[in-house]
Amino acid sequence: MTKAVNESLPTSAVTEKIKLSLTKRHRSEMMFKSTGLAAVVLGFILVFVLLFDITSKALPAFHQHWVQLEVDFSEDNLRYSEGISLEDLRYRSTLRKAIANQFPDVKSRRDKRKLYGLYSTNAEFAIKDFLIANPNTLDTIQNIWVRVDDDVDIYLKETTSLGEPLVRVDVKEAQWIKSLVETGRIDKRFNIEFFTSSDSREPELAGVRGALTGTMLTMLVTLALSFPLGVAAALYLEEFAPKNKWTDMIEVNINNLAAVPSIIFGLLGLAVIINIFGLPRSAPLVGGIVLTLMTLPTIIIASRASIKAVPPSIREAATGLGASKIQTTFSHVLPMAMPGILTGTIIGMAQALGETAPLLMIGMVAFIVDVPASITDASTVMPVQIFLWADSPERGFLAKTSAAILVLLGFLFLMNASAAYLRRRFESK
Amino acid sequence: MVDIISAKSLGSNDIKIEGAVGEPFCDDAKMSMRNVDVFYGDNQAIHDISFDLEKNQVTALIGPSGCGKSTFLRCLNRMNDLIPICNVKGSLQLDGEEIYGKQMDPVLLRARVGMVFQKPNPFPKSIYENVAYGPKIHGLATDKAELDEIVETSLIKAGLFNEVKDRLDSPGTGLSGGQQQRLCIARTIAVSPEVILMDEPASALDPIATAVIEELIHELKEKYTIAIVTHSMQQAARVSQKTAYFHLGQLVEMGDTKQIFTNPSHELTENYISGRFG
Ligand SMILES: Nc1ncnc2c1ncn2[C@@H]1O[C@H](COP(=O)(O)OP(=O)(O)OP(=O)(O)O)[C@@H](O)[C@H]1O
Ligand SMILES: [Mg+2]
Numbered sequence: 001m002t003k004a005v006n007e008s009l010p011t012s013a014v015t016e017k018i019k020l021s022l023t024k025r026h027r028s029e030m031m032f033k034s035t036g037l038a039a040v041v042l043g044f045i046l047v048f049v050l051l052f053d054i055t056s057k058a059l060p061a062f063h064q065h066w067v068q069l070e071v072d073f074s075e076d077n078l079r080y081s082e083g084i085s086l087e088d089l090r091y092r093s094t095l096r097k098a099i100a101n102q103f104p105d106v107k108s109r110r111d112k113r114k115l116y117g118l119y120s121t122n123a124e125f126a127i128k129d130f131l132i133a134n135p136n137t138l139d140t141i142q143n144i145w146v147r148v149d150d151d152v153d154i155y156l157k158e159t160t161s162l163g164e165p166l167v168r169v170d171v172k173e174a175q176w177i178k179s180l181v182e183t184g185r186i187d188k189r190f191n192i193e194f195f196t197s198s199d200s201r202e203p204e205l206a207g208v209r210g211a212l213t214g215t216m217l218t219m220l221v222t223l224a225l226s227f228p229l230g231v232a233a234a235l236y237l238e239e240f241a242p243k244n245k246w247t248d249m250i251e252v253n254i255n256n257l258a259a260v261p262s263i264i265f266g267l268l269g270l271a272v273i274i275n276i277f278g279l280p281r282s283a284p285l286v287g288g289i290v291l292t293l294m295t296l297p298t299i300i301i302a303s304r305a306s307i308k309a310v311p312p313s314i315r316e317a318a319t320g321l322g323a324s325k326i327q328t329t330f331s332h333v334l335p336m337a338m339p340g341i342l343t344g345t346i347i348g349m350a351q352a353l354g355e356t357a358p359l360l361m362i363g364m365v366a367f368i369v370d371v372p373a374s375i376t377d378a379s380t381v382m383p384v385q386i387f388l389w390a391d392s393p394e395r396g397f398l399a400k401t402s403a404a405i406l407v408l409l410g411f412l413f414l415m416n417a418s419a420a421y422l423r424r425r426f427e428s429k
Numbered sequence: 430m431v432d433i434i435s436a437k438s439l440g441s442n443d444i445k446i447e448g449a450v451g452e453p454f455c456d457d458a459k460m461s462m463r464n465v466d467v468f469y470g471d472n473q474a475i476h477d478i479s480f481d482l483e484k485n486q487v488t489a490l491i492g493p494s495g496c497g498k499s500t501f502l503r504c505l506n507r508m509n510d511l512i513p514i515c516n517v518k519g520s521l522q523l524d525g526e527e528i529y530g531k532q533m534d535p536v537l538l539r540a541r542v543g544m545v546f547q548k549p550n551p552f553p554k555s556i557y558e559n560v561a562y563g564p565k566i567h568g569l570a571t572d573k574a575e576l577d578e579i580v581e582t583s584l585i586k587a588g589l590f591n592e593v594k595d596r597l598d599s600p601g602t603g604l605s606g607g608q609q610q611r612l613c614i615a616r617t618i619a620v621s622p623e624v625i626l627m628d629e630p631a632s633a634l635d636p637i638a639t640a641v642i643e644e645l646i647h648e649l650k651e652k653y654t655i656a657i658v659t660h661s662m663q664q665a666a667r668v669s670q671k672t673a674y675f676h677l678g679q680l681v682e683m684g685d686t687k688q689i690f691t692n693p694s695h696e697l698t699e700n701y702i703s704g705r706f707g
Contacts (some may be wrong), residue, residue, distance in 0.1 A: 243513065312511070313550035317613070320508060321563040321620060322540030331562075332552060 008355040058402035064191040120147035148201040148204025150396030214379030221288020230299030238307040258297035270351025282378035295348035302344020306337040339424040346419040451684030453480035459654040465519035489665035490676030507544035543622030550607035551601035559601040563620035588641030627657040696697035
C-alpha cells in the first residue's frame, strides 16, 4: 500500500501529505499535554486547599495561654508540719486561695466555683510539682504560671482573631478574663506539650507523643516484617518457583488479598493473633502484624512487577559468567529491581500508616495516657488518635485534631522522603 | 520436510540436505556434539546436528539469519536453561563429560565455557565491577592487587583499556555500543574459560576495534578453544581454522576454512559464500 502511494506521487506531494497529517498530530499532542497539565494543576490546587485548610485550623493548637498566679506556699496554707511528705500537702486549697486572692471581689460560692473553672485542672499539680522541685520555696510567695482552662484558651484565641467567640464563657467570666489580660497576667506560649505529652481528657493537656510513638513502633514492626517477607516472596515467585497451576493460583490469591477490606485483617488479628497466640491486646506488635498482612500483597505485587522488568540479558550475562542463581538474583536482579520495590513498599507503608479500622478491632483504640516503651506495651496510633479527638465534644480538641493530622502528614512526608532518598541511591549505582 | 519447503524462499528449492558433508569430526576434540535437536516449544530450531570443536582451534559458525547459530551456541554452555520452553536433545560433551548429564554442574560448566553474547549486555555497574565480577565470584584473585591486575590485562586484551583507564569507576552502560561489546569480551576472558563462545563479537565494531578482537582471538587460541558466529565471510576466513555452515537448523557442511571458502562441496554453501543469498 504505502509503496504504491510513494511511487505514484511526486516527492513534493508526499511531503504535502505528511505536512497535512503533521498539523493533526501536533494538535493531538498539544491536547494531550494540556490535559495532563490541567490534571497536575488541579491536583496541586486540591492538595494546597487541603493543606491550607488543615494548617489554618491546626495553628491554634500550637499555642497555649498561661496565667500567672501568686501562690502563697506558707506552712499554714499547706498544713505543713515536720515529718509530712511534700506529696501529701493541701495543694488544692492553696491553689484556690491564690485564685481567690486574684479576685478579692468574688464572694459567692457559685461565682468562686466558676472562677476556679478558668484554670486548668492541672494547675493543682503544677504548683505541687513546683514545690517538690524547689523545696526551699516553702514558706515563701511565688509567681507561678499555670495553664488556663481549654474554654478560656479558645475564648482568648478567638477574641483576638474573630471578635465574637462562640464559646461557653459567660459575661462574668469574660470580665474576669479581661481583667487578667489587662493586668498582664495572661501569656501566650508555644505549646511544646503538644509534642511531649500523651492523650488526656483535658484538651489543654493532650498531646500526640503517645500516639506518635505508637505509630512509629507499629510502622517499624510492619516494615521489619512486610519488607523482607514481601521481597522474598516476590523473588521466589519470579525467579525460583516453577510456572504451573499452583503458582498461578497463588498469584490470583495474592491479588485477591490486596483487595480484602482492611477491617477483615483486624478481625483476623483479634481472632488468631490475640485469642489463639495470646499476644497482648492493643500492642504495636499485634498492630504491626495485622498491618503486615495488609501491606504484604501490595509489596509482593509491586516487587514482582519490578523484578519482571529487569532485562533478561542481565540474568544471561551473570549466568553466562558462571554466577549461581542466588548470586545472579542478589547481586544483579535485586539491585536493579530495588527502586520499584521501594516504591511499592512506600505505597504499602503509607496505606498502613493511615489505617484505622483493623487497629480498632485489636484494641488500639483504648484511652492510653502512657507513652509506649516497647512493642508489647498498650498504645494507640495517630489515625486512631485523630479519630478519637474528632469524636470528642470539647471544642479544644478541634484544633488538636487538625494539628494531629498535620503531624501525621509530616510523618508521611518524612517516610516518603527517606524512601525517595534510598531510591535515588539505588538508581545512581 | 518442512524446512526444505521454507527454504524455497531462499531460492534453494531443489537442493536437499542429507547429513553434513565435509569433515565435521576430528581426533582432538574439546567439545563434541552428536545428534543434537533443539526445540522451542513445538518449533524445532536445530535438526540433528553433529560435529566437533577442535582443541586450540577457532571454529566459525556461519549461515543465514535465523538458521540457529545462536541457539546452537547457547546449548554449549547451557544458556538455553534460562528459556523455559527450550528443550535440548542429543549428546553434547566437554572433554568427554556429558554437558546435560546429571554429574555436570551448570555453574562450573559456564565458568569453563564462557560466552560473549550477540547483544552487548554490560551490568549496570562500574566498568571495573563488570570485569571483576567473574573473578570475584569464582575466587580467582586472592587480593585487591591481583584483581586489579586481572581487570587491567583483560581490558588490554579486549582493546578497551586505553579508552577507559581514567574512568574505571563510571558505569559500563555509559559506554558506546562497540565499547560495551569489548567490555563484555573483557568480562568473559577475565575468568579464563577453556572454551570461549562468541556470538558476532565484532558486529558493532569499527575496523580498528575489529582488528584488535581478531588479534585477540589469534592469541587466545593458543590456550583456549573458540567458537565464533559471524556474518562476515572475510572475518571467518581471517580468524578461523574450521568453518561450519548452518542452514535452517541443519549443518550443511563443515571442514577446513580454506577448503570451504575456496572449494565448497555443497551447493548451498557455495551459494551462501558467493553471496547469492543469505
Ligand atoms: N527464545 C526463543 N523462543 C522461541 N524461538 C526462538 C527463540 N530464540 C530463537 N528462536 C527461533 O529459533 C530459530 C533460530 O534462531 P537463532 O537466534 O539461533 O538464529 P541465528 O542463526 O542466531 O540468527 P542471527 O544470525 O540473526 O542471529 C529462529 O527461527 C528463531 O525464531
Ligand atoms: Mg544469532
